[in-house]
Amino acid sequence: MSKLLVEAKAVVIPGEILAEGMDHLPGKGAFREGEKVIASRVGLVYVNGSIINIVPLSGRYIPKKDDxxxxxxxxxxxxxxxxxxxxxxxxxxxxxxxxxxxxxxxxxxxxxxxxxxxxxxxxxxxxxxxxxxxxxxxxxxxxLRGGKIVEITPAKVPRLVGKQGSMISMIKDMTGCSVFAGQNGRIWIKGKTSEAERIATEAVNLVEEKAHIRGLTDYMKKFLEGKCKDLKVEKKVSNNEETKK
Amino acid sequence: MKYEKRYDGRKFEEMRPMSAEVGVVKNAVGSASFTIGKTIAIAAVYGPKDLFPKFLQNPKSGVLRCHYNMMAFSGAGDRVRPGTSRRSKEISMVMEKSLLPVLDLQDFPKSVVDVHVELIQTDAGTRCAAICAASLALADAGFEMKDLVCAISAGLIGDKVVLDLDKQEEDFEGGAVDIPMAIIPRTGEVTLLQLDGEISKEDLKKCVDFAIKGCDQILEVQKNALKAKYTEAKK
Missing domain, CATH: 2.40.50.140 (Nucleic acid-binding proteins)
Structure with missing residues (x-):
């Protein structure tokens, strides 16, 4: 009888035994040695039926089709x-x-x-x-013309984008910058002012640093509200100008 | 000459206190520091990247390149002369050989992975600390590895077999034998064993046993360091 030795979503390291027995199959980031299924990289365990996959938490970008x-x-x-x-x-x-x-x-x-x-x-x-x-x-x-490019760990790009783009659109809306997150961890930021770009950059770096905490969206909202006080005025002015035109 | 009691009061099979941390060099793809007693190693991994000159490339697999360096101020005695020496070249080479059995670079043919290890403070056991730090840094960089590598020295001081020699013990008047070993903890395979001096077969076996036992403790420290980076994150 096959036995799973780790919990789902647990952090595992190379060499850690994930399961014993032949019923479990090694997926990505795992391999079989005799009766044992063993992790081969640092990551989170995802069990899909009988297949054990390790989703990497670090490392360089690995290109995929349609990225x-x-x-x-x-x-x-x-x-x-x-x-x-x-x-x-x-x-x-x-x-x-x-x-x-x-x-x-x-x-x-x-x-x-x-x-x-x-x-x-x-x-x-x-x-x-x-x-x-x-x-x-x-x-x-x-x-890409103008703006700046910031690099973050590719594994943290999904966190920066958020569910249905919630996080990234919040950064865009509050700083008024155009932000584009490449799947390879390169983030392009272009704002109307260098101050706006600076705040957006700080926000992106903060998301990377705090990627693991829960309620990050709320945390970021507070952070941006504090930082964007002066920017908001500027945005309103530009809006007025547009209506005048 | 008899060696009755260890200078720092440890038991003969006791190691110096260890600690490790992962992700200490932010610019690197993966990095780690490993401290054992007064010896501190910092490892940073860069790559995979293009390898030049071209004749060094391997079309079937990536190449691992280690750089071991003791900082000028790291020792307790004279200033360490900066730059490559015969000794650092040798240690870089044995590091590569001790890490390659667990590392899979087949996904990156023709490329190179650089592992830079700097020793900022040394008190013997530097190549072992360097290997421990390098294996952590490679895991942190997300490379496919069969296991981590743990390294520790054992040896003979006077008539006693001991684990984890420090500098004072290495310089023991009555003669000391130092055997640095790197071990794959899960399988117990030995990937590095260097022997400097004379030792009997029985004592050598005892040294290997000591080292294999010591590796369990090292693995625990490495494991905790790697997991701490991400579990802390989950909270």
């Missing part, structure tokens, strides 16, 4: 760009996926994306051999 990420142009060839997306290997953006408009033969590629540009892009394919394909064709995908 929207923020990348830096690192290099280019005559027909493609190489983009650093925060993984061990560069992703490639080919000419045909680079723009929805037609790119003429012989056009200068740096007019589209030059080295060191930041782009918001989507992963279309990840192969076993670490070839990662990107596309710039899709809603919202573009070259």
């Amino acid at each position: 929207t990420v923020i990348g830096y142009v690192r290099d280019m060839t005559y027909s493609s760009w190489f983009i650093n997306i925060g993984y061990a290997y560069d992703a490639s953006l080919s000419l045909k996926d680079a723009s929805s408009s037609y790119i003429e033969r012989g056009a200068s590629l740096s007019d589209f994306y030059a080295v060191s540009d930041a782009i918001l892009t989507r992963i279309t394919n990840v192969t076993k051999d670490n070839n990662i394909d990107l596309t710039m064709v899709g809603p919202g995908l573009r070259k």
Whole structure:
């Protein structure tokens, strides 16, 4: 008879025995050794039927298909760009996926994306051999102009976004900044004033630091209300201006 | 020469007090500090990233590269000359060999994972502390590992087999034998064993037994440090 030795959602470390017996199967982040199922990385235990998965709590970004990420142009060839997306290997953006408009033969590629540009892009394919394909064709995908990019642990991005985007839209609304969270942990922040950007950055870093506490949304709300007192006035003024126009 | 009682009053199979903390270097992908007695090691993991020069790349797996360094002010005696030495190169190499059996870098071919270990204060047992810290830092960085690695030295002082020698004991007038060992605690496999001096077969076996027992305590400290980072978070 198979026996599960850990509770669901418990934190486990590499080498920790998760279950004994053949009824349980090792999923992601676990392996079998004889009768035992053993964890191979730090993470939370999720049991799905007979499969035991470990959801990692730390580590670098692992690219997945359909992830929207923020990348830096690192290099280019005559027909493609190489983009650093925060993984061990560069992703490639080919000419045909680079723009929805037609790119003429012989056009200068740096007019589209030059080295060191930041782009918001989507992963279309990840192969076993670490070839990662990107596309710039899709809603919202573009070259990022202005603003700043903050890096947080990729595992904490879901916390920053919140349920149905609750956390990130709160930061957006209260600071008046545009905030975009790439799945690879890079967060793009652009505000009307540098003060607004500074507060939004502080808020993002605070979410990362306090990602584990319960009631984080309320905590963040208080934090932002305290910080955004002066900003709000500014927002109202700009609203009035808009109505005048 | 007889060694009746340990200088710091410990029992012969007793280790110095240990502590560990994970996530001490914020810039790193994973990091940890490991303290045993007066020896303090800080490990930081960077990567996986491109490996150059290209001939060093392994197309089947990632490469682990350790850097061991004692800080200039770390010892009790003379200033440690900064930079690479024969000794630090050797220790970097044995660290790699002791960690690789548990580490799986097959997902990252042609890349390198750098583990930097700095010893900010030393009182013997530095390579063991470095391995303990490095294995914690690698786990914190989220790499696939079969197990953590625990390392401790055992040895012979005068006529007594002891666990976890400090500097004063290593320099014992009557002669001391120091055997640093790295052990995979779950399986009891030994991934590092260096022997400096002369020892009988029986005493060596006793040393290995001591070290394997000591590793259980180290594992407990490592486990608590890793879990503390995240359980604290859950509250």
